[in-house]
Amino acid sequence: MNEYLKSIIERDPAAKSKLSLILTYPGVKAVFFHRIANFFAIAKFDLIARIISQFSRFLTGIEIHPKAKIGKNLFIDHGMGVVIGETSEIGDDVTIYHNVTLGGVSPSINSNKQRNVKRHPTLEDKVVVGSGAQILGPITIGKNSLIGSNAVVTKDVPEKSIMIGIPARRVGDASKGFKAYAVTDESKDSEKWKILMKIL
Numbered sequence: 001m002n003e004y005l006k007s008i009i010e011r012d013p014a015a016k017s018k019l020s021l022i023l024t025y026p027g028v029k030a031v032f033f034h035r036i037a038n039f040f041a042i043a044k045f046d047l048i049a050r051i052i053s054q055f056s057r058f059l060t061g062i063e064i065h066p067k068a069k070i071g072k073n074l075f076i077d078h079g080m081g082v083v084i085g086e087t088s089e090i091g092d093d094v095t096i097y098h099n100v101t102l103g104g105v106s107p108s109i110n111s112n113k114q115r116n117v118k119r120h121p122t123l124e125d126k127v128v129v130g131s132g133a134q135i136l137g138p139i140t141i142g143k144n145s146l147i148g149s150n151a152v153v154t155k156d157v158p159e160k161s162i163m164i165g166i167p168a169r170r171v172g173d174a175s176k177g178f179k180a181y182a183v184t185d186e187s188k189d190s191e192k193w194k195i196l197m198k199i200l
Helices: 002-011 018-024 026-042 046-060 108-114 191-199
Strands: 101-103 134-136 161-164 169-173
Touching (some): 002 018, 002 026, 026 046
Antiparallel strands (some): 161 169
């Protein structure tokens, strides 16, 4: 728990203390309740697992299916409106902002054909997903990638990619890593900044 809280403080400049994270951050509560719900889901106590996840949703505004696989140090910042589907897989040190959906793409016309099938995305380690982004289908987002706010991603993303737009397209290399709220050392006069502003 200590490592988890420390990882959030390193990624969120607004985080003041570990106690404030426990008491006031909905993402911390959602991950805590998910760990319990996931335990019951693995043990095949599906109803108990769903009741816990629905209580967590009521409390936090974040919906994580009990069977979703979540690695270490997931940080859901702000959190309201986040949906993480049943077959989603999330690696270590992933950051997700509010209103993000990790969802499926097939309508539930014949749900029997979709049972026990991978329908939701996989986010590898150290991915950052901006607010409002939709990552849909059984695709993989490569390690250290940055998904821009409101992007709609429906295809695999290579490692260290910067993805923006609808549909999402690769606009850069994220090899420099993530800095909180996309703060960079580059000035606004840089070529990358000018290109990004033209796209937006």
